[in-house]
Amino acid sequence: MQSKTCLLLMCAVFMVKGVVSLHKKKLNIAVIVPDDESRMFSIKHIKPALSYTLEYIKNISLLPDIHISTLFADSGCSPKDAPIAAFNFHMKHKVDIFLGPVCDYSLAPVARYSPYWNIPVISPGGFAHNFGANKSEPDSEYPALTRVGVTFNSLSVTILEIVRHFKWNRIKIIYDGNSMEDIAPRFCFLGAAAFVAYSKRYKMDHEFYMYVPSVHNTEEVLREKVGNKYSGKCLRFL
Ligand SMILES: *[C@@H]1O[C@H](CO)[C@@H](O)[C@H](O)[C@H]1NC(C)=O
Ligand SMILES: *[C@@H]1O[C@H](CO)[C@@H](O)[C@H](O)[C@H]1NC(C)=O
Numbered sequence: 001m002q003s004k005t006c007l008l009l010m011c012a013v014f015m016v017k018g019v020v021s022l023h024k025k026k027l028n029i030a031v032i033v034p035d036d037e038s039r040m041f042s043i044k045h046i047k048p049a050l051s052y053t054l055e056y057i058k059n060i061s062l063l064p065d066i067h068i069s070t071l072f073a074d075s076g077c078s079p080k081d082a083p084i085a086a087f088n089f090h091m092k093h094k095v096d097i098f099l100g101p102v103c104d105y106s107l108a109p110v111a112r113y114s115p116y117w118n119i120p121v122i123s124p125g126g127f128a129h130n131f132g133a134n135k136s137e138p139d140s141e142y143p144a145l146t147r148v149g150v151t152f153n154s155l156s157v158t159i160l161e162i163v164r165h166f167k168w169n170r171i172k173i174i175y176d177g178n179s180m181e182d183i184a185p186r187f188c189f190l191g192a193a194a195f196v197a198y199s200k201r202y203k204m205d206h207e208f209y210m211y212v213p214s215v216h217n218t219e220e221v222l223r224e225k226v227g228n229k230y231s232g233k234c235l236r237f238l
Contacts, residue, residue, distance in 0.1 A: 024067040030089040032082055032100040032110065035074035038182065041102045041125065043072050050099075075101040077185060082106030083113065090117050097122065103184040104128045111145040124149035125184065129156065129194035152194035159195065160202045171199060172230045173208040174221065 031050065034042050054068055071093060073085035082101045086109075089095045098114060101107040102125030111121045111131070121144055132153040135143045163171065173196060177189035192208060199206040209225050 024065055026094070027063075027066050027068045027096050028093055029068065029070045030086070030093070030095045030098050031070055031072045032075045032085050032089075032098060032106070033072075033102055034077045036077065039077060039102075040183070041100075043074070046100075047072070071095075075103065075106045077101075077103040077106055079105040079109060083109035086110045086113065090119070095119055099123070101125065104131075104190055105185055107131070107145075108142075111142040115144045119144065121145045123147055127152045127184070127187070127194075128190040129153045129197050152191050153198070155191065156195045156198035160198055160204060163204065164202070169205060170230055171204055171206040172226065173199075173206060174211050174225060175208070176211050176213060178212075 029050075031043070031046060033039075033046055036042055037044050039045075050070055054070070057063060057068070071089065073089065075082040075085060082103075083106075086098060089098075095117075096119065098110060098119055098121040100123055101110055102123055104126055107121070107123055107126045108131075111123075111126070114121050121142075123145065124147070126145065126147050127150075129152050131142055131145060131147060132151060133142070134140065135145075173192055175188050175192035177186065177192070180187040196206065196208055209221070211221055
């Protein structure tokens, strides 16, 4: 009698196990990155890395009870296309996580809405310093965003620590706001903005000047904006 009960119980356990593996939990990753192949984080560039990773996760049985699928949409590296893609994903599929957008202005609206849908956003982009604001504050703008790449926050801190180390006391930031647009729109502008914000935080005396290549003459800028005041033996740093 006892052995019969035991057998029944074992059967039940096997059945439950069978049911579980038949109904694997689904995890939908919505990837929102540019279709434009000239971007280093385009769909074509990201897809192989993602499928390699998913294959690896399967190989080592890291998440045996979870079936992971990936969905892709074009962010257009645009502040309009990316949130529309996110809305569509949210309406049509049960999205568990957004991977991307990468471009700052595409990421911002997606990361602003995602807390309302309770969907986390993981991005290797979002270089601007304000994405790094304290997420525990009640009025935090991007509480569901995690950045996993290098940022302008760490760049600014590194440079300012070097400035402090060498006891330099005059900083002039000369930047071309439209430069390096091939990486992401307003890339250099956001870099300079982060540096200005951190210079304030570090209480470092700083001035900034926007250099527009089509209007300004480099020699003049060096003479007038750098001149004797900002030049020196140690200044050939950047
Ligand atoms: C997964 O395992 C297969 C078979 O052993 C192997 O060919 C493949 O290279 C592995 N993939 C990864 C990403 O580790
Ligand atoms: C972030 O905000 C929370 C809540 O206001 C506060 O307790 C915490 O100390 C802050 N963290 C940092 C690093 O400022």
